[in-house]
Amino acid sequence: MPTILGQNQYGKAENRVVKITRDGATHHIKDLNVSVSLSGDMDEVHYSGSNANVLPTDTTKNTVYAFAKEHGIESAEQFGIHLARHFVTSQEPIGTARIRIEEYAWERIEHSGKGAHSFVRKGQETRLTQITYDGESWEVVSGLKDLVVMNSTDSEFWGYVKDKYTTLPEAYDRVLATQVSARWRFNWSDDAQEMPDWEQSYEQVKKDMLQAFAETYSLSLQQTLYQMGARIIDSSGEIDEVRFSLPNKHHFLVDLEPFGLKNDNEVYFAADRPYGLIEATVLRDGCEAKIPVDVTNL
């Protein structure tokens, strides 16, 4: 059966690029997911396997990161236009470049610490609660998930155990980002007790969590987690226990040296997996831990 090739396109999809612009202690971030799709004179690679016209998808990825450094990211549109023009004008076989970009918006975390390098991703987190009643006593465990936060500085990680499989370089100024999943248990347990103001309590917990994240100079995500939990327990007398599940959303500095560019802590690859997963409970002293270890299904 004779066949012919129909429409075809190729490129690297979902290049996660985070650009941090450091204006003294005030940082600005642009966080994009960039997909490149190229088409043109690509019959041969499909018919015979000749790659003579093929700019590798890997190169299209590198171009995204290099352009973030060379041209900055003013807007998704400006960045996409630059990229599309580059591929079409620099590569003879490429007739059309389609650049798709998703942009994730961040806003600053208001806090009383110094610097302006703490951000929370826009878009509402999901608020959760679980009520259990056995006819006598109540257990109320509330929480949230998908609260994404980032510190673009004031995070280090070094002094850890090194064995023959350890390759991680020590970090003295890294990005710290996580997607908070938290559950907290109220000490209200019977109808005779006065009920907490649930709405106000939630707002206070969220505020304490964000501010502790922003204000902690972090030597590990574990340390930041503990500070977040301790801040909640300290300021909310109605809560005895907090459990966190914090994925370490790694941001790797992109090596731009091969392109003759210096990456001065500006352009990052935001990896989605694998991720470190840091989980712990913080308790009011003397209280019992009752929130299950695996909170993510709760």
Ligand SMILES: O=c1[nH]c(=O)c2[nH]c(=O)[nH]c2[nH]1
């Ligand atoms: O904050 C961190 N805690 C770790 O336990 C860890 N492990 C790792 O590789 N990176 C990090 N970062």
